[in-house]
Amino acid sequence: MDRIRTFMEEQFLIEFDETFPEESNLFMEGVMDSFGYVQLCRFLEQEYDIQFTEEEMTGNVLTSLAQIKKYVAAKVAAKTT
Template sequence: MDRTTKITQFIEERCLVEFGTDVTPQDDLFKTGVLDSFGYVQLMAFLEQEFALDIDHEDMLTNVLVSLESIDGYVAAKLGQ
């Protein structure tokens, strides 16, 4: 399973949404009500664990990732891809 699919499945399962039906990969997940602050923290913890990333708190607060596209791009950049 590729990176994007893993992230998509996590969000869909945790937030009970479906990309392509309920929201698009470009949608702001906060404005659409998919994510709240608690969900964002859970998502960051998942990304750290799943992809062996080190996401510091400052990065988490100053670089708030709001869409699936931005989340996926951030992970790709952290992985050097």
């Protein structure tokens, strides 16, 4: 899951730390817009060999790094069962 953090820090020019925790809402903080969101989803799909449904893409499940890590981990785990 460190690859997700690295990708986001490089792509969105941010650094997650005590002043910008992983739980921060990336949209509300102005870090990510819809174009960045699509780039992030593409990265996650390619990197982890997963697919997001339209409902998942529009369901506000990928709004913070913490949520993204948790959601991707669950999708990867579901793929192996």
